[in-house]
Amino acid sequence: MSAPTPLSDLIRVFGRIGCLSFGGPAAQISLMHRELVDDRQWLSEKQFLGALSFCMLLPGPEAMQLATYSGWRLRGVPGGLIGGGLFVLPGALTIALLGALYIAFGSLPLVAAAFLGVQATVVAIVLQALARLGAKVLTSKKNIAISIAAFFALYTGLLPFPAVIFLAALLGAVTRSEPESAPVPPPVTSTSRLLRTVLLWGALWVAPIVLCYALGYTFLTDIALFFSKLAVVTFGGAYAVLAYMVQAVVQDHGWLDTSQMMDALGLAETTPGPLILVTQFTGQLAGYLEGGWRMAIAASILTLWVTFVPCFLWIFAAAPYVETLLAQPRLTAALQSISAAVLGVIANLSLWFALHLLFGTLHETGFGLLPELDSLRTVPLALTGLAALLFLWLRQSLLRTLLVLSCVATGLALVVPMVF
Secondary structure (H helix, E strand, C coil), X not given: CCCCCXXXXXXXXXXXXXXXXXXXXXXXXXXXXXXXXXXXXXXXXXXXXXXXXXXXXXXXXXXXHHHHHHHHHHHHHHHHHHHHHHHHHHHHHHHHHHHHHHHHHCCCHHHHHHHHHHHHHHHHHHHHHHHHHHHXXXXXXXXXXXXXXXXXXXXXXXXXXXXXXXHHHHHHXXXXXXXXXXCCCCCCCCHHHHHHHHHHHHHHHHHHHHHHHHCCCHHHHHHHHHHHHHHHHCECCHHHHHHHHHHHHHHHCCCCCHHHHHHHHHHHHCXXXXXXXXXXXXXXXXXXXXXXXXXXHHHHHHHHHHHHHHHHHHHHHHHHHHHHHHCCHHHHHHHHHHHHHHHHHHHHHHHHHHHHHHECCEEEECCEEEECHHXXXXXXXXXXXXXXXXXXXXXXXXXXXXXXXXXXXXXXXXXXXXXX
């Protein structure tokens, strides 16, 4: 039996993942795969893909939950706290800082230019993610067909994300070819431990909400209840719930206007960590508009708490059962099909991101987003080409590529500001 992974190694590796996890779930999952499977062999390919498929079935940011589960598998609850916590912390600190700058100074052109270099690098990261995951997942004609169908259904808006995942799982279960004779390992926990886990993390989740209500902080209570509800319904990550969130924040609650919500999304897109950190910026800005800096800080922390504590609840309650569930032939086949569908999901999100980066005007059609070809943005295109050259062709490190692209974009903004 191999020795447990030292906690210091977990802190170092997951800290690196957290600091470099730009670009949403596609790039984040690729980064974790490279660090945990390819470079260190801490997880096997089967374990990683099975865990990814399982996390896609849970509400909340799947990449953060995958980091939490990976840490739990390596060192139990302390490892899970390290994996999930360090995945979120760098992005949360960055969002808090940029949110404060946004409140104090408004938009920052040079910062926006630097983030444009980050976005261009993200396109290269995603291309690598698709290539690597595709080589692992697309092992049969059925999986290829599921990936293509998932991409088409999501890109055209034919089916929502939950329906795509459900249909992929159903198709995998009814067409399975695995034998039934393999032994099923028992869960590595007891019912009493499961109950204690649920009660502990449920209490941690609810405690600040009850405290705000008891102290009469109506605004903070409303913030906590709203984002707690999002934590339960965000199947498929932030993109799946973004439209509902914008509508509720702008129209129902009136906390922000549409332009502020789009700024929030832009900041979250270009910082490390899960895209659902857009909720933190939303809470922080809404808190400032409601009651100044103290309210902004309180709302920011509270939003983070009710967004991510539920993720630890889902993972720590379900993680001991993952191996048992994955040993079920029908469920294993279903999760394999979900992995194929996830590739289509990543491809859809990747194309969505690239189109918004490279084109100034996009039109919503019955076949999905179509770009206005005359609106092609030459600077992002050139930056994307440079990122692909450095990261994919010359195989430079991700950190070096990010630094080069950010510096180049900032320099261009200083020399030729009108192109931005």
